[in-house]
Amino acid sequence: MNSLTQSRVRKSRRFTVALLASPTVIYLAIFFFAPFAIVLMYAFGMIDILRQFQFAVTLDFYLDFFNSVAPYVFGRSLLMALATTAVCLILGYPMSYYIAVKSGRRKETLMLLVIIPFWVSFLLRTYALMTILDVNGIINVTLLGLGLISEPLSLMYNMQAVLLGMVYNYLPFMILPLYASMEKLDKSLLEAAGSLGAGPARSFLHVTLPLTRSGIGAGSILVFVPAVGEFIIPQLLGGTESFMIGNLIWTLFLKARNLWFGSAVSIILIALVVLLVAVYMKYITRGEEMAI
């Protein structure tokens, strides 16, 4: 092939790449990245109340952040998201292990059974928990009917209800990647550890746990990230004591219409999530490929 046709091929290839990639690139640039640029401009006070752009940069909205309830709300959301992740991991790990390693040929059916509840929408699942925990809900009516309590218990509008709702909704996000990493687990390694004299606890700590690290990492991120910005669950199941970042951002944007402070809060949220995920991936999964 002479150099002229070679360059022609190269040119037509470049044309194909541009043709195929540009719609997505342009779409994401306009409707994903440009909006974030506007958030940044609002958060630094570069857009005024008349939607006019100005070149002045202010950190006022970040100072407001520390003078408001926002740091407490952030602290609470982080704790709730961490608690949700921990509970999902502790609950989900043995179950994933059972399905992937012990259940034999039934494992695909058993995994399908984990996923089916998630075909009902998130909102309806949370509503299902409301019908159980409500003052007139199943638990109270049953206990009252049995004469075990004389007044209905207040099971809703507190932190425990929010935690229950989050674990209920996010558990499969933990189980799916854990299952994927355990399915790949080479069982002969466990047998080898056993025949070399390691007890079940020892072979779990030194063989199973390290080999499923990628699943733990992926599952934790899949639970933690949506949990920290959760809005619906604290809104429907929680009270004032369980107000989270999602509720704060919702209130600032859709109720108080304070776009500037709301933007600053969300920039801090994004920075925090990106930082935590990066640190987590570096130290827990040690840069291994995630098993999503």
Add this chain to the structure above:
Amino acid sequence: MKKAWDKILQGYSLALYFFLYTPILIMVVFSFNDSKLLAVWRGFSLRWYEMLIADPTVWRAFYNSIWVASLTTIVSMVLGTMTAFVMIRHSFRGKSILDSSLYFPVVIPEITEALSLLLFYVFTGIPLGALTVAIGHIAFSISYATIVIRARLVGFDRSVEEAAKSLGANELRTFFHVTLPLILPGVIAGGLLAFTVSYDDFIKTAFTAGPGFQTLPLRIYAMASRGGVSPLLNALATITLVVSLGLAVVRLRLSKT
């Protein structure tokens, strides 16, 4: 000893399945309850289903949801296939940037994406409504669709394409008559994921819909947060479950071929 541990694990897993299914089964059972009260059984009835079907706001919201989800699915299937192709078949400058930009919309908390779009619409003066909702849904559905379609393209046998070309078919003809039929299950899987993500979305829709436009999740939220619990939602949940089970059967059939 080992057997005992296995039994404990099995019992434990059974208990967790119980935890996952109880709330949903309660909804299904109480959707047939002839009582306004939440937890008191007063006999079998289809009244909630009748009320649901007679409710024009629910139908309107359902129609809106289907409209937005269909538009989202079509656009993200087309763009997702094109992007997945470029990523698999070509190496070019900026590929790794495109790759990580595709993961951004999946990883970032949804509420921040939702408010960024709202600000964008406010700033540019685009009036909120059906179209602004669909634009927002497409922005993250492209990522989901591309990721799924790309996963299916990895093991693609290119010799059939070579064969078509050596028999005289040009690029476009080869694509539509050879490649597309072969990768269609992957494209449909990507489209189904885009549809589900869009149909179920609440946060992004709530920020970008404006006052006049309501999708089904927004309608459900309005019904659930009015304080009193509405048995209509039990009926709605039961219908969704049945429809999703039907769709899942279709999906399983497709993934097997």
